[in-house]
Amino acid sequence: MPLTPVDTLESASAEREYVWTLNFGPQHPATHTTLRLVLTLDGEKVLNAVPYIGYLHSGFEKLGEHLDFNQYVTIVDRMNYLSPLANEIAWHHAVEKLLGIELTPRCRYLRTILAELMRMHDHLLNLGTTALDLGGFTAFLYFFQQREHIYDIVELASGQRFHTSYTRVGGVLFDVNTDWVNRVRKFIRDFPKVYDEVDRLLTKNRIFVDRTKGIGYLSREEAINFSAVGPVARASGVERDLRRDEPYLAYADLDFDVVCSRGGDCYARYLVRMQELLESLKIIEQAVENIPGGPVNIGVESDMVLPSKPAVYRSIEGLIQHFEVIMPNRGYEVPREQIYAATESPNGELGFYIVGNAETRAYRARTRPPSYIHFSMFPHMIRNHQLSDVVAVLGSINIIAAELDR
Amino acid sequence: MAVGLPENIFITKLDAAANWARSNSLWPMPFATACCGIELMATAASRHDLARFGAEVMRFSPRQCDLLIVAGRVVMKMLPVLQRIWLQMPEPKWCISMGACACSGGVFDTYAVVQGIDRFIPVDMYVPGCPPRPEQLLQAVMDMQAKVRRTGTVMGREFAIRDMPTGPAPFDSDERYRIEDSRLIQLGGFSAAATSAGRSATQG
Amino acid sequence: MVCLSELQQKFGAKIAESHFRDNRRIDIPAAVVLPLLTSLKTEYGFNMLVDITAVDWLEYEGATDRFSVVYQLLNLDTGERLTVRVPVNLPDAVLPSVYSLWRGADWMEREVWDMFGISFSGHPDLRRILMPEEFDAFPLRKDYPLKGRGERHNFPVITRSGS
Numbered sequence: 001m002p003l004t005p006v007d008t009l010e011s012a013s014a015e016r017e018y019v020w021t022l023n024f025g026p027q028h029p030a031t032h033t034t035l036r037l038v039l040t041l042d043g044e045k046v047l048n049a050v051p052y053i054g055y056l057h058s059g060f061e062k063l064g065e066h067l068d069f070n071q072y073v074t075i076v077d078r079m080n081y082l083s084p085l086a087n088e089i090a091w092h093h094a095v096e097k098l099l100g101i102e103l104t105p106r107c108r109y110l111r112t113i114l115a116e117l118m119r120m121h122d123h124l125l126n127l128g129t130t131a132l133d134l135g136g137f138t139a140f141l142y143f144f145q146q147r148e149h150i151y152d153i154v155e156l157a158s159g160q161r162f163h164t165s166y167t168r169v170g171g172v173l174f175d176v177n178t179d180w181v182n183r184v185r186k187f188i189r190d191f192p193k194v195y196d197e198v199d200r201l202l203t204k205n206r207i208f209v210d211r212t213k214g215i216g217y218l219s220r221e222e223a224i225n226f227s228a229v230g231p232v233a234r235a236s237g238v239e240r241d242l243r244r245d246e247p248y249l250a251y252a253d254l255d256f257d258v259v260c261s262r263g264g265d266c267y268a269r270y271l272v273r274m275q276e277l278l279e280s281l282k283i284i285e286q287a288v289e290n291i292p293g294g295p296v297n298i299g300v301e302s303d304m305v306l307p308s309k310p311a312v313y314r315s316i317e318g319l320i321q322h323f324e325v326i327m328p329n330r331g332y333e334v335p336r337e338q339i340y341a342a343t344e345s346p347n348g349e350l351g352f353y354i355v356g357n358a359e360t361r362a363y364r365a366r367t368r369p370p371s372y373i374h375f376s377m378f379p380h381m382i383r384n385h386q387l388s389d390v391v392a393v394l395g396s397i398n399i400i401a402a403e404l405d406r
Numbered sequence: 407m408a409v410g411l412p413e414n415i416f417i418t419k420l421d422a423a424a425n426w427a428r429s430n431s432l433w434p435m436p437f438a439t440a441c442c443g444i445e446l447m448a449t450a451a452s453r454h455d456l457a458r459f460g461a462e463v464m465r466f467s468p469r470q471c472d473l474l475i476v477a478g479r480v481v482m483k484m485l486p487v488l489q490r491i492w493l494q495m496p497e498p499k500w501c502i503s504m505g506a507c508a509c510s511g512g513v514f515d516t517y518a519v520v521q522g523i524d525r526f527i528p529v530d531m532y533v534p535g536c537p538p539r540p541e542q543l544l545q546a547v548m549d550m551q552a553k554v555r556r557t558g559t560v561m562g563r564e565f566a567i568r569d570m571p572t573g574p575a576p577f578d579s580d581e582r583y584r585i586e587d588s589r590l591i592q593l594g595g596f597s598a599a600a601t602s603a604g605r606s607a608t609q610g
Numbered sequence: 611m612v613c614l615s616e617l618q619q620k621f622g623a624k625i626a627e628s629h630f631r632d633n634r635r636i637d638i639p640a641a642v643v644l645p646l647l648t649s650l651k652t653e654y655g656f657n658m659l660v661d662i663t664a665v666d667w668l669e670y671e672g673a674t675d676r677f678s679v680v681y682q683l684l685n686l687d688t689g690e691r692l693t694v695r696v697p698v699n700l701p702d703a704v705l706p707s708v709y710s711l712w713r714g715a716d717w718m719e720r721e722v723w724d725m726f727g728i729s730f731s732g733h734p735d736l737r738r739i740l741m742p743e744e745f746d747a748f749p750l751r752k753d754y755p756l757k758g759r760g761e762r763h764n765f766p767v768i769t770r771s772g773s
Binding site: 481482483486489493515516518519520528566567568570571576577582589 | 755
C-alpha cells in the first residue's frame with residue numbers, strides 16, 4: 001500500500017474547537033512503567049498520539065563500553081525485566097559469536113529450556129496485565145501464580161529469583177541437578193490446567209473480545225515497513241521466527257510450530273501469545289527429557305571461561321585461570337571485528353551489535369530493542385480509535401520501558 | 407479510685423488513636439519505573455498478597471495516597487515528575503525507597519541516573535536488594551506501620567522538625583572534582599559543552 | 611544474493627565487501643547512501659530495516675573516520691542479511707534519511723542523532739528522543755564521560771517540612 005511521507009493531522013479536524021489534548025503518563029497505571037503519550041482527542045476519538053520516551057534512559061549502552069563481557073550480563077538483565085534470562089542468552093549469544101565459541105550440547109539444551117521458560121514468563125505477565133487493564137483481575141492472579149513457579153525454577157538453578165546473571169561466556173554459572181529437572185517436569189504437568197482456566201476466562205469472553213477485536217490493526221506490509229518483529233509481526237502474518245529461520249542453541253533439534261495469524265489486531269496478538277505459551281511448553285518438554293550429559297561449560301583450555309570453584313581453591317592452574325579471566329589487564333584474545341547477532345526474545349528479534357577491540361569488553365555494545373520499534377508504531381495503530389483502546393493497544397504490543405529507553 | 411467511665415468508653419491519647427488509624431490504613435502510591443515494579447506487582451499478587459497486612463489499596467492518583475513506594479531507578483528526566491507527585495500527595499505522607507537503584511543508583515552509575523532519590527525528596531524507609539524480594543517489601547511495610555505508630559502525631563510535628571535534607575548533597579565532593587576534571591579535559595579536546603543547567607549548578 | 615560487482619558498476623568502485631562469521635558487510639561512501647539503499651530495497655528485496663546504529667571510533671586504534679553509521683538490512687523472503695557501513699566525519703556529520711524507504715527508520719535515526727549528534731537530512735521530525743530537550747551533549751560519543759558532567763543532579767532539593 002502507498003505510504004504517506006509524514007504523519008500529519010488532518011487539518012480540517014485539527015482546527016475544530018472540540019479538539020483537546022490529554023497527557024497520558026509518564027506515571028499511569030496502564031502504562032505499567034514510564035511511557036508518556038500526548039493524545040489529541042476529538043471527544044473520545046484519538047486523532048493523534050505523540051509518544052515521548054526517555055523517562056527511564058539509564059545509559060545501558062555507555063555502561064556496556066565500560067564493563068567486560070561477563071560483568072555486562074548484570075546490566076543486560078535489567079533491560080527486559082519480564083524475561084531477564086532471555087536477554088542474558090541473547091547477549092552471550094552475540095559475544096560467543098564474536099569470539100567464535102561453540103557451546104557444549106548440555107549448555108545449549110539448558111539455555112534453550114531457560115529461554116523458553118522466559119518466553120512463557122514474559123507472555124504470562126503480558127497477557128495477565130492486558131486482561132487486568134481491560135477489567136479482568138482473575139486472569140492476572142492465575143497467571144502470576146504460574147510466574148511464581150517459574151521464579152522458583154530459575155531460583156533453583158541460579159540462586160536468584162529475578163535478576164539471575166546466570167549465563168557466562170562459554171557456559172553458565174552452575175550446572176543444574178535432578179531436583180531442578182523434576183521441578184520443570186512438575187511445572188509442565190501443572191501448567192495446562194491453569195492455561196485452560198484462563199483460556200475459558202478470556203478467549204471467548206464477550207467483553208474481552210469486544211475490546212480487542214479490530215483494535216490496533218496492523219497490516220503485513222505495514223508491519224514489515226515499520227520493522228516489527230516477534231509476536232506483533234507474526235500476528236500480522238509475517239512468518240518470521242529466528243528460532244526456525246536462523247536456528248541457534250538447540251532449536252534445530254526440537255519440533256515446534258511458528259504461530260502466526262492474519263488478524264493483525266489486538267485479539268490476534270493475544271491469540272498468538274496464548275498459542276506460543278503452548279509451543280514453548282512443547283519445546284521445554286522435549287528439551288528437558290533429552291537434555292544431554294557431559295560438561296556444561298566449554299573447556300578451560302579455551303582460556304575464556306571461569307574455572308569451577310573447587311578448581312580455583314584446590315589447584316594452582318585453576319587459580320591462575322581465574323585470575324587471567326577476572327583481572328582487567330589480563331584477559332583473552334578478542335578479535336578486532338564487528339558482529340551483529342540476534343536471538344528470538346519473547347518480544348521479537350533482540351540483537352546486539354558488538355565492536356571488539358582486543359580487550360575483554362566491548363568497544364561498542366549496541367542493543368536492537370524490539371520494544372523501541374514497536375512503540376514507534378503506536379501512533380499509527382491508535383489513530384481514529386477510542387480513548388479506552390489506548391490501554392488495549394499498549395498492552396498488546398508489550399512495551400517494556402527499560403528496554404525501550406535503555 | 408474508680409474513674410467511673412461508662413461501658414464501651416476508654417481513654418487514650420489523641421496521637422495514639424490517630425496513629426492506630428493511620429498505620430492500619432496506608433494507601434500506597436506505586437511509583438513503579440523499572441524491575442522493582444514487577445516485584446511490587448508480585449507483592450500484591452497471588453502468592454505474597456500485600457492485603458494480609460492492610461496496605462493493598464493501591465491508588466494511582468497521588469491525591470488519594472499516603473505512602474509513596476518508589477520502585478526502580480529514577481533518571482533525570484523522571485525526577486521532576488517524582489517531585490511533583492510527592493508534592494501532590496496530601497499530609498500525612500511517607501515514602502519507601504524500594505531497591506538499590508532508588509536508594510543509591512545501584513549498578514547504574516551513569517550520566518542519566520539520579521544516585522539515590524533521597525538527594526531530592528525525603529525518604530522514610532529504604533529497602534535494599536536488586537530487586538528486593540517481596541518478603542522484604544512486606545517487612546518494610548510492616549516496619550513503616552510500626553514507625554507511624556511509634557512516632558506519629560496528629561498535627562505532624564515529627565514532619566515539621568525535619569527541615570534539613572536527609573540524603574547526601576546533590577553535588578558531593580567526588581562529583582564536583584570529577585566535573586571539574588572533565589571540564590579540563592574538555593578544554594584540551596573537541597567536545598560538546600556541558601549543559602548550561604549543569605554548569606550554573608556547579609558554580610552556584 | 612547481492613553481487614558486489616553489480617553494485618560497484620552502478621555506484622562506483624569505492625564499495626568494498628568483507629565477511630566475519632556469518633555477517634556480510636559492505637562499506638560505502640556517504641554520497642551513495644540513499645540511491646544504494648533504495649536499490650537494495652527495490653531490486654534486491656531487502657524489505658526490512660532491522661537496525662540503524664552508529665559507532666564512535668575516537669579511541670579505536672588505527673581508525674580513520676570519526677563515526678560509522680551501520681544499517682542492518684534483512685530480506686524477509688530469503689532470510690538474507692546485509693550490513694551496510696557508512697563513514698561519517700565531523701564537523702558536518704549529516705546523512706540522508708531513509709525514512710522515505712522504511713518508516714521504521716524514524717525513531718532509529720532520532721536515536722542516532724540523540725546519542726551521537728549525527729543528523730539526517732530529510733527526516734520529518736529530528737528531535738532528541740531519549741535525553742531531555744535542553745541537554746546539549748551527545749552521551750554515546752567517546753569524549754563524553756560515563757558519569758556525565760553533573761546534569762543528573764541539577765535539581766532542587768525538597769525537605770520534609772517544606773513539602
